[in-house]
Amino acid sequence: MLRLGSPRRRINIGLIGMTFVLSIFAGRLIQMQGLDTKVYETAAANQRTQIEEIPAQRGSITDVNGHELAVTVEAREVAIDPSKVPAAVRQKIAAILGRQLGKSEQEMAAKLAKDRTRYQLLARDVDPVVATRLLQAGVPALSTKKTYRRLYPAGDLAGSLIGFVGDEGNGLGGMEQAKNTLLAGRDGKQRVETGRDGQQIPMTSSQRTEPVNGQDVRLTIDRDIQWAAQRSIAEQVRKSGAESGTVIVMDVQTAQVVAMANAPELNLNDWRRAPAASYVNKAAADVFEPGSTNKVITAAAALEAKAVTPDTVYQVPDNIRCADQVLRDAHAHKVESMTFRQAMAQSSNVATVMAAREIGSQRLHTMLKAFGFGSAPGGGVPGAEAGLLPDYKKWSGSQNCTVAYGQGVSVTALQMASVYQTIANGGVKIEPQIVAGTTDTSGRYVPAAAGKRTKVVSETTAKEIATMLESAVGVEGTGQLAAIPGYRVAGKTGTANRYDAELGRYEGYTASFVGFAPADQPRLVVLSVLQKPKNGHFGGQLAAPVFKDVMTFAIKSRKIPPTGSAAPQVRMRAGQ
Missing domain, CATH: 3.90.1310.10 (Penicillin-binding protein 2a (Domain 2))
Known part of the structure; x- marks a missing residue:
């Protein structure tokens, strides 16, 4: 007889198996919901x-x-989830997005086509009104995030x-x-x-x-004077065909930078399209050989050493030998008796070299350093460079002479403006300032600390140089185009050969003028520089008119009255 298996046995075995499996599930549930509850709650929350x-x-x-x-x-910031935008409406949505966001329809369509992604940034810096309009337009899966621009x-x-x-x-x-x-x-x-x-x-x-x-x-910049400075230098750069130009206006008594203008200048609302060269603040970062504006330092060193006086007379030819070089004045002339004052007014290179030889290279180097050459000016001006002041022991034979009239050393416009601030301030150099103050965390305005003060030359020397600089703007000086009717003006022209680092040689000129007014009670220093002009190259011809234009605007803007005094009677020529 055929004996069938016992169904009770099969059922018992099945029940045992099910009980075992269920016990595993139950144990796991007890572990998850009882023992490890916090762990899984935390994981889910995370x-x-x-x-x-x-x-x-x-x-x-x-x-x-x-x-x-x-x-x-x-x-x-406007973004979208392309995976939730139906293919049938993508072109229509792309057109809406492009129109509202100022983007091309093709660009928007390309982002929507990336339907395997969950996030595509469409635009930054979107006006909140535009973002709201897009949300109300029913664009699917669109999101916006609050930002600032x-x-x-x-x-x-x-x-x-x-x-x-x-x-x-x-x-x-x-x-x-x-x-x-x-x-x-x-x-x-x-x-x-x-x-x-x-x-x-x-x-x-x-x-x-x-x-x-x-x-x-809060900067020390005055918006109106800054505008006038930029307008004036940009116009002169255009007229002269110059590569670039710079103007600095500085307060004599505080060394605060009132204006710092460059041409061409960077348009901040379109900076992405501007060439990288325009990102550089040339007034503080570009170095150049200053030329004759540097002669005030040679004069200061000679006067401080009592090697000369403004009335010292030199027999000045139009050339002088220095080592293997013959150095010349800007214009040919016969041997002429010149007072030191006249030599400064007429910007004689030869007479300046003769005065420098009275004191030697070491004393001249010391004075250059005291005026700030070779050191970054500090004061918080971004990107301010130190220029180049080689050790006097390394000067070449001709450099021992050319440094006296501003060739063979390099400075920035900011450094040269600081030199004339020092002279105008009675010989006291103040670290240039660009930040007037800041707000603290509570919104209260906190003025910046005053700049460091350093005595560079005596007040007597500074006044003697100021008098010589006033003569340089007079009828016998090279800076006549800087004269301002009704005001006493002191200043100096500069015309230097320009070293072109890209070419590795001297190419073109640097034309400059720097001075202060009123000459007897100085309030403002203005410096103008033009690099590589094509239509003319003398500082008195190109830079002095910019000085006059900017200084005239600045003294009117600040309501600086004329002093009413007359320039002192001084001996200009030998034999007077």
Whole structure:
């Protein structure tokens, strides 16, 4: 007989197996829901939690009177999830996005076509009104994020000095970079729980750290005088066919930089399209051989050493041998009896070399260094260079002579303006200042500390040089085109051979003029420099008119009256 298996046995075996499997499941559930509850709760919360950055508002940069030169306004960052945009409507959506965001339809379509991605950034720095309009237009899977954008209301005004901000919100040049930590503040954070669609889950917990907004920076720049300086130098660069130009206006008593203009200048609202060379603040960073404007330092060294007086008479030929070189005056002339004052007024290279030989290279080098040559000027001007002052022991035979009239050393426009501030300030050099003050974390304005003061030459020497510089703007001087009717003006022309680093040789000229007014009660220093002009090259011809234009505007803007005094009667010529 056929014996069938016992069904009871099979059922018992099945029940035992099921009981074993269920016991495993039960144990796992007990572990998950009983023993490891906190672990899994934390893991689930972490999966839902998103950390959102809350951007801080960047501080403003203003001129000395509080006019905004760089300001931050609210904006939106617009993004989309291409995977949720149906293929049938992509072209229509691309057209809407392109029109509203100022982008090409093709660019938007390309982003929407990336339907395997969940996030595509469409545009930064979008006006909040535009972002709201897009959200109301029913564009699917569109998201916006609150950000800020940087605006420059004055366009190219002091552009390379102010600098600009990149897409990540950090300063990339000028004051924006130099004061980035202060201006940027500190971003906040918000921790929220979100669902699969990225929206915050209502009634869930959130943690928020508030952002700390940036602090404001107030510059010493005067907006109106800066505008006048930029206009004047840009026009002269155009007329002369120069490669570039610079103007600096400095307050004599504080060494605050009132204007720092370059031509061409950087338009901050379109900095991405500008050549990289325009990012450099040439007034502080470009070095050049100063030429005859440097003669005041030779004069200061000779007067301080009592080797000469303004009335010392030299028999001056139009050339002088120095080692293997023959150095010449700008214009040929017979041997002429010249007072030192006349030699300065007429910018005689030969007479200047004769005076320098009275004191020697070491004393001249010491005086150049005391005036700031070879050292960065400090004071917070971004990118300020030190120039080049070789050790006098390494000067070549001809360099022992040429340094006396500004060839063989290199300076920046800022350094040379500082030299004349020192002379105008009675021989006291003040570290140039570009920051007038900042706001603290409570928004209270805090003035910047005054610049370091250093006595360079005696007040007597400074006054004697000022008198000689006033003669240089007189009827017998090379700076007649710098004269301002009704005001006493002191200044000096400069015309130097220009070293071209790219060519590796001297090519073209540097034309300059620097001076101060009123000559007897100095308030402002103005320096103008033109690099590689094509239509003319003398400083008295090209740079002096810029000085006159800018100084005239500045003294009117600051309501500086004429002193009413007459220039002193001085001995200009030998035999007088």
